[in-house]
Amino acid sequence: MNFRTPAVRLGLLPAGIALALAPSFVSAQEAASGTTDLDRISVTGSRIRGANMETQQPILTMTREALEKQGFSNVADVLNNLTSAGSPAISRSDSLSSGENVGGYYVDIRNLGAQRTLVLMNGKRLGASTSGLQDLSQIPMSAVERIEILKDGASSIYGSDAIAGVVNVITRKNVDGGEASVRIGQFGNGDGDEQQYSMTLGAKGERGSLTLSAEYSKQDPVWAKDRWYSRDGSLGPNSTPADWSSISQNSTWCDPRLFGKCDDDEAVWQTLNKGGNPNNPNDYHPLTEGEYANANQQMTLLTGVERKSVYINGTYDFTDRISLNSDLLYNERQTFQQIAGYPYQSQAFGTPLSADSAFNPIGQDIEFRRRLWEVPRTTESQLKTLRFAPTISGFFEVADKTFDWDVGALWNRNESIKTNRGDMSLIGSSQALGPSFIDAGGVARCGTAAKPILGDCRPWNPLLPNGVAGQGSLDNPELQDFLFPTFTTRGLTKTTSFTANLSGSIVTLPAGDLGFAMGVEHRKEEGSYTPDAFAQSGQSTGLGQKPTRGEYDLNEVYLELNVPLLADMAFAKELTLNVASRYSDYSNFGGTTNSKFGLTWRPLDELLVRGTYAEGFRAPTIADLYGGLSSSFERYIDPCGVGAPGSVAGSAACLAGGAPANYVQLGQGNLPCSTLPCQSGDQFVSGANPNLKPETSTSKTVGLVWSPRWVQGLDISLDWYRYEINDMIIEDSVNRILRDCYVLGNSARCDGVVRAADGHVSAITYGTANLGKMVTEGYDLGVKYRLPELAIGQFSIDWQTSYLSKYDEANQNSKGDNIMVGMVGQSGDTTLFRVRSNLGVNWAMGDFGVNYTARYYSGLSESCISIGCTDPDRYANGEAAPLRKTGSNTFHDLQVSWQAPWDATIALGANNVFDHKGPLMYSAPNSSFAYYGGFDIGRFLYMKYTQRF
Template sequence: MNCKTSKLRDAISLALVVSASATGAAFAQEATTLDKVEVTGSRIKRTDVETSQPVFSLSREDIQAQGLTSIGDVIQNLTANGSTLNATFNNGGNGETRVSLRNLGANRTLVLVNGRRWVAGTGLGGATDLNTIPTAAVERIEVLKDGASAIYGSDAIAGVVNVILRTDFDGAELNAYYGQFSQGDGSRESYDITIGSSGERFSAMFGAAYVKENPVMAGDREISAVPIFNTGSDFGSTTSPNGRFALCSGVFTSGACSVDQTRPNGVVGQFGYDEGQTPAQWRPWGAGVNDVYNFAPDNYLLTPQERKSIFGQASFDITDNVRFTATGTYNNRRSEQLLAAMPIVLGTGPGAGVQARTISISPNSVYNPFGQTVSRIQRRAVETGGRSFNQNVDTFGFVGALEGNFEIADRYFSWDVGYSYGRNDQNDTTNGLFNILALRNALGPSFIDGGGVARCGTAGAIIEGCVPLNLLGGVGSITPEMLAYSTFVAHDEFQYEMKQWFANVSGELFELPGGMLAFAAGLEHRTESGYDSPDALIASGNTTGNSRTPTSGQYSLDEAYLELSAPLLRDVFLARELELSVATRYSDYDTFGDTLNSKFGFKWKPFDQLLVRGSWAEGFRAPSISELYSGVADSFQQIADPCSTTFGGGYNGLTPDQRARCHGQGVPVGGYDQGNSQIRISVGGNPNLLPETSTSKTFGMVWSPTFLSGFDISLDWWNIEIEGAITAFSGQEILDDCIRNNNTQACGLYNRSGGGNIDTLLAAGLNLDVIEAEGYDLTVNYRLPETAWGSFSFSWDTTYYASYEENGDGNNQVGEYDDANTANNWRIRSNLLTRWEMGDWGATWAARFYSKQDENCQTMVDYGYADLCSDPDRYIDTPEGPVNAAQNRLGGATYHDASVYWKAPWNAKITLGVNNILDKDPPVSYSTFANSFDPQYDVPGRFMYLQYNQKF
């Protein structure tokens, strides 16, 4: 086979060291004598790795220098990456780590492994979980910062991340890693071994790896020890361990009492308990220091994971021109998220589900001393130890192919045919949930039998196995026996499967003035399927947690593509090289129909030191199975109802027309007490969704001056427009759009129960959004000449986000932090890596910069914490007059990471490193969900690690 040579690998490795986003002329001259390879962003095999598109690369050495144990965390540090899931997402996380190029959403970034589409995440698919790719198997990462649907199909709107696995490994290698935070927590350990052999016609490699990442508790960092930093427990939950209750002396039916609810003394209001009190020792709710619960310390700040993986690659030359290749990976991930104990909300408690509204504490319960129905029930069951969400995920990946080459009339052609398979199997277990059916029995009539044992039911109708539940006695009143009966362990199953058949051919057709006209063409057939099978109790809604219905779905498609590369001129005046490239792809889906997407690019070298490049591309994203078919599920979102007077609802700040809309929906004059900042809403799929469409444009230059050897700089402008973007509006956006903006469509998505509380609210995806994003990428590389003090090199990569607008409203969101929408919109993200090498010693210093942002701080003003906002007196003009719109400044943050290594005589390498060596704290945010800093920033504390590499 002539597809791969040692000379080629060495040349590519050299290019990656200086970052292939800006390769110099010297490398291009070297490469022209080499065999042809496929580069990210093109299917045409070529000797020149420079294309019309900007590509940024990280070598294995660059990856290891970051001191991270997850390939997902490495990719998170890319300057072009925006806000996505990672291990710092506890409330709302699922153990996955994703990438979102241009901050356009993880489902608009395509992830490839060895140039092949990687299986989507667990459940019903969508974005890729980067933790399913074994870190030890990775050779390099290539990032295409351009739309590429014409080359790779759906999802490549914002760009492509191509993870290249190790191949042709000869020998053995062992790696060990251990690190932890300076506070003594969050330890991580990693071990892997790789063994391979490469011969004349056969090569094989096998590897195995183990990674364990331990948690950090939110209570162990000052910034996360309370729900909102600097406010104590004021923003805690009113569903506390001591409880919040009310009696109904009238008729109680399905979440309503026919008369005012009272305390045991007959006074209207609610009552609660202090720790250690008996049910009869009640006190008015709101008079105790423990009525607002600080749930933050019970949460993970950094979630734990344990990953085991094996990977292998083999190839065999069947003939001199035909080779069989196979690559297989298996990864098992066990991860966990831990939340505060389950809030038991029943009866008239705000946010109670359909089944939960029908439950009250019977006046005949042995634990009810009041002789009346307890109709309002809010009690945090801390006796459970919290809610633990556990994932056990198996990911399989396999690619088998025949590949070869041939020549016709001195024309070189290569081909490959094969099959790609990927599957995620996920089993979830959740502890700390309550069974609604069991609660109905345990809170119903009960009695003490002749042996002094509390029994459910009546003497003539005993409910066997049931244990009466005491919610009216403060913390500690729920015994292990009560929990054993009333709680349950939820078991959920998910699967996502992808099958793909492919056939490709690439070659040269005829001579043009600048070289051979080259092409690539291919056919692909792909099927994707998935299911979500929740626990039976969750599906029925008979649980105090989020309910959802079982779902399954699939789709299939056929695709054909053609790509041409036309070198028009070479070695003439003002055109050392001029090349045009075009590509088009036809896709036929069995869901929405067909689509055709094309791409055009050019690269022009007026002289050797300067490359000018540009591209225009159409793109699309097919709706995922989750977006199409996901069943109805519960979601508890932090919502400040504008018609409420609590939790920053802002009723008092509404205009007369806005208040009238509240009153028309049943809200009392004067507003209402929302009762709970977390409101139960429903989310689900929409089978009528159409694909998103996009147009991407890039234009840039690469300069490699001959007078400054080892230096190159690239600057690229990019612009992306997306139409028909699938958007699921949050509950907060729906309520605000209805009440504040009088959007009747939004008003039709929810209704209220008596007293003004939100009863039901449905949020489903719609093809309504229009997005336009624009910015610049700058990459500078400089490798200095060898000196007496060793060799030095610098790599500086920066993304400047110029604008981000939705629906043509003229509101540039860059620099505005909005956790409920696109979250981080940094104007600048920048990474600088400095490397020093001298003999057996070396060191790196890396700086990661995030620019400042402004967030809406009006809620803090409304709640009496104006002094926490950097600009509490900010006003904006509206048609109805000036409106207070307080802001808070999230200052810029720079993290510094350093490492030093020594190459030992026994063919080993020992590295000692510290990430966040200056102990930089993240900027405080007052709007981030479930935290006081955004999860894209580092967890506070220095992280120290030791790496050992041994080659045999």
């Protein structure tokens, strides 16, 4: 087919698809794996085409062949298992997480936060949420040719967000032929079923090509009740009913004739006797611990995920010097998570069971507590991505010098829809709990006989325990429909950018060509996130939220130079300086300039020394600047509580703030907390800050790459890195505010803290601020060795290790001194392993292959009060800081493959083949359960079949 004909130019997409489909099914031809023109390629971290930049910076490249040998089915899992990756931003075990970003897959290089790792697709930005997170689930695994990971700052090359590093996913193009693949997997426990189907088709003509890749994948949720560490409660197998929620599905109420308003510690909460009459006030008994609610029984442990995607790449050579490359991507991702029915407390919403209710046994308003067990809270999050990225590129020659140019555009649109059910309408509950009567037919009706409430209203009897039938039972579907509406939240983000780049050689120096790249970019970011009307008005038991809406645009210009200083000299086979600088002008905060310097020295052919110094920045996101208020049930430690780490109970500040001298921190149900940090039973409010300024950073790296001549196939690299981030945009936390107010004596920080009569913090408001500072430092070691081919087959080894020597965050001690607190080896919101190491061993012989990987994590420590403390008397920075330490963990993966004679590959594998179990972590790091959210939750078995044609 001639791609130069007008018909093809006008109808390239439909004709190309037809071309791809027809010959692919007619003959079994050999498939190409996505060839690339290597004459003048760009490497992540530089805009200079053709320069030998890959060795100048710490870049890790993962080929398609290497990806297929791993047991992971999506890009995010591959990246999160890199040794340089930090703890997942929102793991699939974060069942209690809420908001726009839940359900997405993110990567966090160097533990600096996912929003500080820039993700590119073919060198162009991936669309981000209003919070700046870039969802890797948008990229189908079947479309990936390779992944390049730059573990260094690169704001001078790519602009904002490239503080920790850059992930560039390169997709397939110029495919000639096709392949179809099926993957099926399941945990050894018999759950978490996974299925993935993909097909890639390609056709090449005289002057162009078209590649299409389609993928469908689904993984069922895993339930907390089906794992040893989550089924029994927040303390794992050590949990007892006393650790469960006192807001029980059996329902409790307080008799106002005995305890007045029922808001003191001596009030007795009683529940219906088994088989008892709910209308008889003497047919109740005090709630016992054995009747508490184990909320984990209704929670998902791993979020369920379903994805559908289509990716199309088209190339067309207008001339031998001018080409078009265009990417089109559509992806639809849907996730499902569930948590236990809401712990309803009538006192919190001013909705007692009315004295005039047909179900009231005493004729006075009754305060009650009831876990809404019959209707668990579910969230379905859908994200639709449409991306179009055309680029026209070419080259020209002037005075025997070749110059490359390209002009490109990007339109990326992410539309999210979240559907929630399980939170109760307060409008509905106030009517269902209000006056009601029994009509002539014996049916309970809302209102009074003289003035009934018509419509869908159904009276609710909250005193009926879960599973007990009767009028007003929450088991009634009609009552559920009335009380539990479906809530819909919508989000939309758009990224539009236009770029122009020019690169080439300015002049030939004695040591080689002086390369340059320069370019301009205009980008616009728009975003909105609109919660359901119930969430905005606060008329439901769900977390209150206000809309986020905003936009900004920017113009940027950059220049990069690659200067060869020495070459082919004694102890200077190569000495090259790379310099880059970028100026960014934002519509919301102004301009910023960031530069980078890199030096490469090769004293011997087999030894390379490299180093970089880079300035970076991260602009405030739309949510940072324009986000509406939202609420959440926070986990925190109250320093005014007796027994808290660094407790100042009874101090003047605590007493003045309303905390009694003998106050013990209260959690949900206003019961004393059994473990700390403890989750609040009240909603706290947080919001945005329009006066934020950008974060700034500096990064330094020094590395060695050694390829000894006497050991063919061996490459060893060692890199040292150090990052320092200032003016970090962080969410001012409850812990920070309470510490500043009561421990450090900053009275201005007490203004937003409200305490109830019993002393517990009942309300607090906080927002984002440029309050953070962080310094991290460490080493990366890489060893790759391809052994000479032996009679027993070909062996290759890939060993990657990251050592974290420092991770310090700004804090203050009890004296108010500003200090940097070391966090290496600790778990929490950020989980920091001192050592992560992956050892991969690959064996191939003929048509058979075996790939083995060991993933090592060093031990962790977590704050503790009394549970399993291994160092209860530890002090740090002048304060009590008891710790609980856990040991190291290693997970083993194995895959066996066979190249069938009919041009197919059959692979069987297991991740965590020995079913290793990680330790209990009561701090629930990156999880909603007593287990690290990044660890394997069991043995996962899978089979993959790939047919090429």
